[in-house]
Amino acid sequence: MRKTLTTLAFAVIxxxxxxxxxxxxxxxxxxxxxxxxxxxxxxxxxxxxxxxRQQWVSxxxxxxxxxxxxxxxxxxxxxxxxxxxCSDQLGFDKTFIAExxxxxxxxxxxxxxxxxxxxxxxxKSLNGAWVxxxxxxxxxxxxxxxxxxxxxxxxxxxxxxxxxxxxFGISSTHLPQxxxxxxxxxxxxxxxxDLARHYYVMAGYPFQINxxxxxxxxxxxxxxxxxxxxxxxxxxxxxLNPTVDIWLGASYRLTDAIVxxxxxxxxxxxxxxxxxxxxxxxxxYSNNTHEIMLNYCFKPFKNPVPAEHRNxxxx
Numbered sequence: 001m002r003k004t005l006t007t008l009a010f011a012v013i014x015x016x017x018x019x020x021x022x023x024x025x026x027x028x029x030x031x032x033x034x035x036x037x038x039x040x041x042x043x044x045x046x047x048x049x050x051x052x053r054q055q056w057v058s059x060x061x062x063x064x065x066x067x068x069x070x071x072x073x074x075x076x077x078x079x080x081x082x083x084x085x086c087s088d089q090l091g092f093d094k095t096f097i098a099e100x101x102x103x104x105x106x107x108x109x110x111x112x113x114x115x116x117x118x119x120x121x122x123x124k125s126l127n128g129a130w131v132x133x134x135x136x137x138x139x140x141x142x143x144x145x146x147x148x149x150x151x152x153x154x155x156x157x158x159x160x161x162x163x164x165x166x167x168f169g170i171s172s173t174h175l176p177q178x179x180x181x182x183x184x185x186x187x188x189x190x191x192x193x194d195l196a197r198h199y200y201v202m203a204g205y206p207f208q209i210n211x212x213x214x215x216x217x218x219x220x221x222x223x224x225x226x227x228x229x230x231x232x233x234x235x236x237x238x239x240l241n242p243t244v245d246i247w248l249g250a251s252y253r254l255t256d257a258i259v260x261x262x263x264x265x266x267x268x269x270x271x272x273x274x275x276x277x278x279x280x281x282x283x284x285y286s287n288n289t290h291e292i293m294l295n296y297c298f299k300p301f302k303n304p305v306p307a308e309h310r311n312x313x314x315x
Contacts, residue, residue, distance in 0.1 A: 019223070022173060022198050023088040026053055026251055026259045026274040027057050027229060027293045028220045033069045033082045035200045035222075037101035038159030041073035043078015047297040056278070059307065061091030062300075065157030067082045071101070079104040079114065108190040111162035116171075118157075120267035123150040124193050149180040165206040165216070173198045196224040204233075212239045216249075230254045235261060243267045245295040250296070256280050257289070268293040 030049055032039040048070045056062040071082035083103035099120030106113045125148035152169050157171030204218030213236065220231040223272070225292040235249030249261035257279055261271030276289035 011081070021095075021196055022222075023086055024055075024063075025053055025065070025067070026231075026253070026276055026289075027203070027261065027272050027289050028053065029216075029218050029233060029235070030272060030293050030295055031067065031069070031205065031272070032159070032167075032169065032202065033071050033101060034084050034086065035072070035155075035173060035198075036157035036159050036169045036202065037082065037118035037155055038103050038157035038169060038171065039102035040071040040082035040101045040105065040114065040116055041105065042112055042114045042159055042161050043071075043297060044073045045071040046070075047295065049293070049295045051291065051293050053289070055276070055289045056282060056285070059285055059291065063088070063090045065089070066161065082118070084120075092123045092194040093207035094123075096123040096125075096282070097153070099155070101155075103159070108160065109159055111166070114157075114159040114161075116157045116159065118155045120153055121150055122153045122178075122180070122195070123148065126148075137280075138265075143145040151180050151195075152176070153178070158202075165204075167202070167204050169200070169202045171200045171299075173200075179240045196226070198222060198224050200300040206237075213237070214262075233244070233259075233261070247272075262272060263293070268297055302312075 022035070025287050028035075031051060031307070031315070032053070033049075042177070048069070051065075051067045053065045054062070065086070065088045066084040067084065069082065069084040071080055073080045075163055080103045081105070082103070086097045088097075089095075097120065099118045101118035103114040103116035106115065110166070126145070127146050154175045155171065155173040156175060157169060159169040159171075160168065161167040174195045174197050176195075177197050178195050180195065199222070201221045202219065205214060206214050206216045210213045215234065215236050217232075217234045219233065222229050231251055231253050233249060233251040235247045237245050237247040239245050243266060245265040247263050251259035251261060251274075253259065253276075257276040259277070260275045261272065264272060272293035272295075274291040274293075276291070278289065
């Protein structure tokens with residue numbers, strides 16, 4: 001199993017990576033800002049979201065990802081601002097990302113179009129403590145000492161939403177496709193990591209079944225032009241009273257996992273939990289992936305009250 005772990009880890013952090021590099025979440029319907037800066041402020045609220053994902057629990061060195069995002073609607077700047085901080089660890093490979101986002105809001109038909117851009121930094125680091133039954137030190141492409149490097153990053157996105165909750169977005173991350181290079185004390189251990197440009201398409205629409213129940217299907221497609229993945233989600237949200245909602249749902253990630261979703265909202269506070277049932281070959285080694293989501297939103301700006309004026313010509 002140690003040899004398998006090394007193979008998986010190296011597939012992600014090798015000098016020229018062809019697999020998708022961005023962190024993966026199952027509750028992506030609550031994590032739009034991370035992949036689409038156009039989303040910032042489109043809820044007309046100030047929102048804070050935290051996600052923690054532990055993948056393949058019993059697998060040594062398995063991925064662990066934590067993310068915090070904050071976005072706010074600010075009428076004086078005709079849009080919204082956002083901040084995302086993410087830490088992703090796979091074995092001894094660590095990625096840290098911090099980015100600011102701005103979204104300009106344009107009223108378009110029955111909804112609002114957010115035109116967004118984000119910019120920030122990405123840091124990659126290796127501690128060099130490889131676990132392998134093979135003599136990996138003989139491969140010059142694998143650094144066997146600690147290495148770290150940082151570069152800038154830019155992304156772009158369009159996000160359209162309406163008052164009833166329909167949404168559609170397209171976006172791209174890592175537009176510059178920078179190369180991260182680190183020089184170590186041993187030239188043979190120099191580290192290079194190539195960022196691949198990623199593309200995302202998201203969409204969802206809430207169907208009101210009755211006064212208390214609605215069904216919200218959504219999709220997220222993602223690709224780096226080498227590999228493509230599709231998440232198909234559906235949540236049934238039941239309103240118990242004006243301050244309490246509960247939901248149950250399911251998601252299917254092609255060739256990877258079936259996901260169970262559960263959560264509740266109480267007085268603008270949301271809690272969600274996702275359990276991934278692995279369907280890929282990894283299930284032979286681990287079949288437990290857990291993800292927790294916390295979210296809180298509030299509206300600092302009141303909706304405008306329509307004014308009425310009587311025309312003296314029609315008394």
